[in-house]
Amino acid sequence: MRRDCEWFRHLSAFDQQELSRQELTFLRNHAADCEECRRYSTDMRLLADVLQSAVIEHEGSQSFVDEVEEEVVQSRVLDKLNVWRPALLAALTTAAAVLTMLHVLTSQPVTPTLKPDDQPTAEAKVRIDLFEEAEPAPALEESDRG
Amino acid sequence: MLEWRDLQGEKVKEFQASVPFESVEAVDPKAEEAQLVLRTRQGDQNALRELVNRHRVRLIRTAANVLRDPMEAEDVAQEAFLKAFRELHRLRDDRAFASFVYRICVRLCVDRLRVKRAEPAELEPRQEAQGGSIETRMLVEKVLNQLPPDLRLTLVLREMEQMSYEEVAETMGVPVGTVRSRLHTARERFRALWNIATREEESY
Numbered sequence: 001m002r003r004d005c006e007w008f009r010h011l012s013a014f015d016q017q018e019l020s021r022q023e024l025t026f027l028r029n030h031a032a033d034c035e036e037c038r039r040y041s042t043d044m045r046l047l048a049d050v051l052q053s054a055v056i057e058h059e060g061s062q063s064f065v066d067e068v069e070e071e072v073v074q075s076r077v078l079d080k081l082n083v084w085r086p087a088l089l090a091a092l093t094t095a096a097a098v099l100t101m102l103h104v105l106t107s108q109p110v111t112p113t114l115k116p117d118d119q120p121t122a123e124a125k126v127r128i129d130l131f132e133e134a135e136p137a138p139a140l141e142e143s144d145r146g
Numbered sequence: 147m148l149e150w151r152d153l154q155g156e157k158v159k160e161f162q163a164s165v166p167f168e169s170v171e172a173v174d175p176k177a178e179e180a181q182l183v184l185r186t187r188q189g190d191q192n193a194l195r196e197l198v199n200r201h202r203v204r205l206i207r208t209a210a211n212v213l214r215d216p217m218e219a220e221d222v223a224q225e226a227f228l229k230a231f232r233e234l235h236r237l238r239d240d241r242a243f244a245s246f247v248y249r250i251c252v253r254l255c256v257d258r259l260r261v262k263r264a265e266p267a268e269l270e271p272r273q274e275a276q277g278g279s280i281e282t283r284m285l286v287e288k289v290l291n292q293l294p295p296d297l298r299l300t301l302v303l304r305e306m307e308q309m310s311y312e313e314v315a316e317t318m319g320v321p322v323g324t325v326r327s328r329l330h331t332a333r334e335r336f337r338a339l340w341n342i343a344t345r346e347e348e349s350y
Contacts, residue, residue: 009330009334010330012330013326013327013329013330013333014326015310015311040337043337044333044337047305047333047336047337047340048305050282050286050340051286051301051302051305051306052305052306053282053283054282054283054286054287054306055211055306056207056210056211056214056216056219057207058206058207058210058216058219058220059202059203059206059207060202060203060206060219060220060223061220064198064202064206064220064223064224065195065198065199065202067224068198068202068224068227068228069191069194069195069198071224071228072191072194072227072228072231073191075228075232077228077231077232078186078189078191078194078231079189
């Protein structure tokens with residue numbers, strides 16, 4: 001097949017509105033010159049007509065809507081649709097409650113407030129004694145600092 | 147002092163107040179559709195019936211032309227509606243229910259075509275004359291049966307359902323360029339097969 005014929009068939013696949021004026025002119029001129037592509041164009045138009053003439057205009061039976069509704073009811077599709085929304089709502093409410101609780105718990109003051117006459121606990125006393133018994137750290141000399 | 151703009155604003159407000167909210171909504175069919183989908187989600191069977199009634203003709207017609215069998219088309223359309231309602235939670239925009247259910251229906255048609263191609267061809271012709279002659283319809287059916295599902299679907303959506311390239315692309319979930327090249331191939335193959343089929347018919 002010639003390059004022009006290939007190009008002709010390629011452009012034929014487009015809608016006329018999609019083609020530029022140059023492309024339309026090429027289609028017209030090539031069809032005038034090439035008998036094979038002229039036949040191709042005619043075949044394509046016939047093909048469209050043949051397919052149009054074979055269209056089935058079937059709208060379905062009168063009971064179609066009832067049948068679909070019955071199937072939906074039997075398979076409980078609507079119930080399932082109804083269920084997931086309240087379930088999601090409940091899950092979100094629970095999650096929100098848990099998060100609020102966690103926030104409240106973690107925002108409690110960690111260090112207790114001390115009053116002047118509070119006595120140290122036994123554990124605190126041991127720590128204080130250990131601190132007082134420890135030797136003071138040696139003071140840094142000038143040479144140590146480099 | 148009131149200016150012309152303010153007066154205009156007042157007039158707009160007066161007009162808005164005089165038009166009932168329901169009638170503003172009813173003007174937009176997509177908004178109405180979204181309402182029906184919402185009501186269906188809430189379990190309203192009347193809304194479900196209305197949705198089925200709105201879209202059944204288009205779905206059954208397309209399925210009948212793709213499958214070339216009106217009875218099977220009804221089965222597929224019914225299956226498509228059921229699947230759409232079952233998967234309603236996947237629908238992000240309630241206004242897009244029409245294309246959602248249509249895409250499901252077309253996909254089911256392609257699945258059936260794939261199964262059919264794997265099975266031996268049915269020989270018994272269906273005698274339902276509509277439009278063209280029975281012979282033409284049978285020949286079209288015979289040729290369409292020989293095309294791969296994707297090419298057949300592209301050809302039917304474009305040539306029989308008269309959809310634009312963009313609509314075919316959206317329905318099939320492929321780029322417009324793919325639709326164009328598939329259509330080109332489908333037409334070429336249909337033409338070749340059609341010529342063979344008509345020559346065979348003439349020789350009988």
